[in-house]
Amino acid sequence: MARHPETGVLLAVTRAGGRxxxxxxxxxxxxxxxxxxxxxxxxxxASVTLTALSFPTPETxxxxxxxxxxxxxDDGGESWSRVLDGKDTAALELAAAKAxxxxxxxxxxxxxxxxxxxxxxxxxxLLDVGFLTPEHGFVIGAYGAxxxxxxxxxxxxSRRDALDNPRGKHLYRLYAAADRLYxxxxxxxxxxxxxxxxxxxxxxxxxxxxxxxxxTQADAGLIAYGLRGNALQSSDTGASWQALDLGQPITVTxxxxxxxxxxxxxxxxxxxxxxxxxGGVFQALKTPxxxxxxxxxxxxxxxxxxxxxxxxxxxxxxxxxxxxxx
Numbered sequence: 001m002a003r004h005p006e007t008g009v010l011l012a013v014t015r016a017g018g019r020x021x022x023x024x025x026x027x028x029x030x031x032x033x034x035x036x037x038x039x040x041x042x043x044x045x046a047s048v049t050l051t052a053l054s055f056p057t058p059e060t061x062x063x064x065x066x067x068x069x070x071x072x073x074d075d076g077g078e079s080w081s082r083v084l085d086g087k088d089t090a091a092l093e094l095a096a097a098k099a100x101x102x103x104x105x106x107x108x109x110x111x112x113x114x115x116x117x118x119x120x121x122x123x124x125x126l127l128d129v130g131f132l133t134p135e136h137g138f139v140i141g142a143y144g145a146x147x148x149x150x151x152x153x154x155x156x157x158s159r160r161d162a163l164d165n166p167r168g169k170h171l172y173r174l175y176a177a178a179d180r181l182y183x184x185x186x187x188x189x190x191x192x193x194x195x196x197x198x199x200x201x202x203x204x205x206x207x208x209x210x211x212x213x214x215x216t217q218a219d220a221g222l223i224a225y226g227l228r229g230n231a232l233q234s235s236d237t238g239a240s241w242q243a244l245d246l247g248q249p250i251t252v253t254x255x256x257x258x259x260x261x262x263x264x265x266x267x268x269x270x271x272x273x274x275x276x277x278x279g280g281v282f283q284a285l286k287t288p289x290x291x292x293x294x295x296x297x298x299x300x301x302x303x304x305x306x307x308x309x310x311x312x313x314x315x316x317x318x319x320x321x322x323x324x325x326x
Contacts, residue, residue, distance in 0.1 A: 005030055006039045007311035011051050011294045017058025018300045021077040022307050023050035029063065031077050035299035036314040044080045046071065049125070056131035062153070064126035064139050072153055083153055086124055090114070092147065096158035110160065113168065130174035132181065132196055140183060144168035148197060163191050163200035175214040180237075182222075184211035190224055192238060203238040215255040217263040219278040225252040225265060246273060246282055256296045256304065258319075266293040266306060272315065289313040 002008060010024035020032040022039070027050055029042040044050075050065035061073040068086025073079060084092075097114035124142050131137035139147045139156075144165045147156045163183070165171075171185040181193040183200065188208040191200040211226040221235035223244070228251060231244040246252065250269045257263055261277035270290030273282040285304075293308040302317035 001041055005041045009309050010307040010311055012053045013295045013297045013305050013307040014053045015297055016055035016061055016076050019076055020305055021053055023053050023063055025049045035301045035303055036305040042077055045082055052128040054129045054131050056134040062129045064129045066125040068124055068126055093158040127172050128174045132176055138174055140171035142170045164202055173213040177216040182214040184214050186210040205232055205241050212253055213255055218261045227251050254295045256298050266296045268292045
């Protein structure tokens, strides 16, 4: 337990019903029941960095992190239990690789990689977790790791066969919108599924650098964002792309959709950029504190809660006051 955990390095913040849950370094998980005004620390059976959170219901939550760790909570984040770690996920991938190699000699490289990965199983971080339903979820991570459960986490399987990623590019972010599921990753990796993750197809974009996330906005389409302020928009589900001007070449790390259908992007310089519904320019919001932001969530009262390298900060509603154009 930390003395001031709300000021530590936090990498994820999300909603669990009316509650906010944040997580970060040293296995810290924080809970807020007053829209981010105050926080208390939950007890977690791990001390490795936690990178992402997902709550498909207000009670059931998932956290992933370094050492291949997957945690589950059934009480809104109050307590957590270990589901899998790196040795478990490496064994799942090895079993899948053996099955693939027996059916297709071309899959021998995957088998070699899976065998070697057993030795580094606890070094490979998981980077995001997302659930389409309380039963159906995915976990993704470094070196192309992707695992799926269809029974609320009782059983998991490696799904590297679902997407064309032979070089094992890191996979950073999952994003579900309407009937589509997206995965963003390094070196221009961007994948889309229209069948709930059974198969993914690569989306071709003019940017070959790393994507850290995907968002959608009503009347504006699909947005992919990442390193050095690169952000692209597609109004035709990824067939063509147009560059967005964010003002500065600063890495964009996370996004959130507001109830008024506006979109917020946050970046490593501590900017919070908001674009109104229907498109237009992004404007920087005034923030109580500016530091490198890693995650953003919309509180139940409509305010924004931001996680980053100096903990947590909050922008109270209404959040329409702008600092300047970006």
